[in-house]
Amino acid sequence: MQRPPAPTIADVAERAGVSQATASRALSNYGRVSKATVEKVRSAAAEIGYRPNELARAMRIGSTRTIGLVIIADFTNAFFDRATKAIVDAARAHDYQVLITNTDEDIDVERQAVLTLLDKQVDGLIVVPSLATEHPHLGSTHLGGRPVVLIDRRIDELSLTSVTTDDASGTRAAVLDATAKGHRKLGFLISAVGVPEFTTVAPAEMISTVRDRTDGYRTGAIDAEIPAADQLWVYCADEPISSEAALAYMLDSNTPPTVIFTSNNDMALAVLQVAGQRGLAIGRDLSLVTVDDSVWAAAMVPGISVIARPVEELGSIAVERLVEQIETPGQKIEHLVLPTEYVSRSSVATL
Amino acid sequence: MQRPPAPTIADVAERAGVSQATASRALSNYGRVSKATVEKVRSAAAEIGYRPNELARAMRIGSTRTIGLVIIADFTNAFFDRATKAIVDAARAHDYQVLITNTDEDIDVERQAVLTLLDKQVDGLIVVPSLATEHPHLGSTHLGGRPVVLIDRRIDELSLTSVTTDDASGTRAAVLDATAKGHRKLGFLISAVGVPEFTTVAPAEMISTVRDRTDGYRTGAIDAEIPAADQLWVYCADEPISSEAALAYMLDSNTPPTVIFTSNNDMALAVLQVAGQRGLAIGRDLSLVTVDDSVWAAAMVPGISVIARPVEELGSIAVERLVEQIETPGQKIEHLVLPTEYVSRSSVATL
DNA sequence: AATCTGTGCGAGAACGTTCTCGCAAAACCC
């Protein structure tokens, strides 16, 4: 079962009775060709169903019109799907295709993926970096001069364009909403890597989004004049069991928080879980705020208050910037920060 | 700002003092090369940071080790993200990369996407076809002999491998669960294209998944001996407003259903919405079953009963099959149907 | 000593495009 050999431009040329060069000119309209031959070549091409081989074209041109996407497939946070769709759609609008790789937050996979995509001659990369500390593979030397845009997470040491969201101010707004509603005991459930189960001492390393969110907690609590003694900061590992244990620890403390802020949705789910087990009704017995809006957060009863991030915009802006850098090199590096919005629903009780 | 020219195999050869041919043999170990020269070439390559240009390689080899994915980005049904991740991961496991395109259920976009991906010389395609009736672009003539695997939806007229799920039996199980719990008035909210708002008469065209689900309703209702008069079948358009209107119609009928089965999650969300507005508690005043499991369906209070489909398996099996067809042509066409599982939670009340 | 077998390697074609260059013929200019 052999593939029937696809017609090449040589076949078109032969059928039209012209040279390859002329056929190419006629089809891609450049150079000088007479109207008559253009017509002749076009119809010859149509007759045999000729489609240009983009691989050969890319070879010659030096551009594949393809961008590589290195992302973390993470369902609970409603980021992967929204960002991917936005990026794919925006790329298509600019006539680019997207080669996608999932790293599952594994730095080795990320490293390998970047290499593979570069080998496939992508014109540029959009990367959600999984680690803030390990990034030599994103250093300019290894990229062969091809542009990279980071999304969702910044890496300050790298001079790469990044598109992130202003999670700090959204989080601050969330804290202020809760305190305005009478909450005085605040619980912060913060995801951290490298933490065994959970701990109340801040870990050395946190990805930029989480850092931004803790900054937001902090300024919000200061503005609302909540003393440190009334704040419970718990850093915990990214597994449901850890989150549940951490939450149990919080709820069983001497002065349990009345509202829990989670730095990602896995933790919010753990809160729902534990609250359900303990018979605590969200929005009445226990309040909850999480990050990233989703159809489900809006549709649940009660609706979950969220710090909404413009994920689609994040993706499409990343594509715009990348395409700009691809098509007119020498652009200056920018760090774009998109505004977030606190969406108040009924998961935060009025005390 | 010119890209520094990437080192080619000619550079490696020169540095190692051998010919291009030998350098190629040494690096891709084939043919006959002495151990000594292999070593020499390898280290020369490492020194100048040579990476083979996969584009040129693909040209020569005739294979890009790339598969095209044409999918519908649809968040609410927890299909897009899970399927995409599974496909990307499975492809990577076979050393293939994935070129992804979203069609948003637009047949013209789908047609164009298939062409573009073929032009980019993908070795095969995985497609979620948006329309059962329009599929000449998936006919073998246009594919240049490259294999295609359909997922999620079958198109019976095409002799293409497909991987789908047995939604009928899952749905039947759901109906039987509800009737076992005492429900006697059943409402079916069925998504349909081409329907103005909503209607109780079955439309001519339905995608295969929806057809399977209605078949499941039917056999379940028959087995449970629910007369037709106690079933309310409503077909409605894929917009929230239509779903809400359709549900209002159902609830305001003479004998309103006590349980609603929805054929997709947009509709389930509409049910949650309307129930919330009317002060009906899900799992007590109104019961609900929908399709596709998700973290949210499990975490909500009450948990939503769902017909769970093995979406990850669907994706990875599609990749296996496609890779098989790519690497050993002449495989026979198969229509794989994966089992579904009804997951009973508390959104269905016991009457 | 003459022939055979096998090893290591280089020259050059091929994949399917684009694009530079040159050349002939047509068009223009005074």
Added chain:
DNA sequence: GGGTTTTGCGAGAACGTTCTCGCACAGATT
């Protein structure tokens, strides 16, 4: 009508690989 410009087109190189072929030389066989 001689010169200059413009137009249309073909030959062939180039992109960076792989791979066929053939050649030289080593060792083995007769």
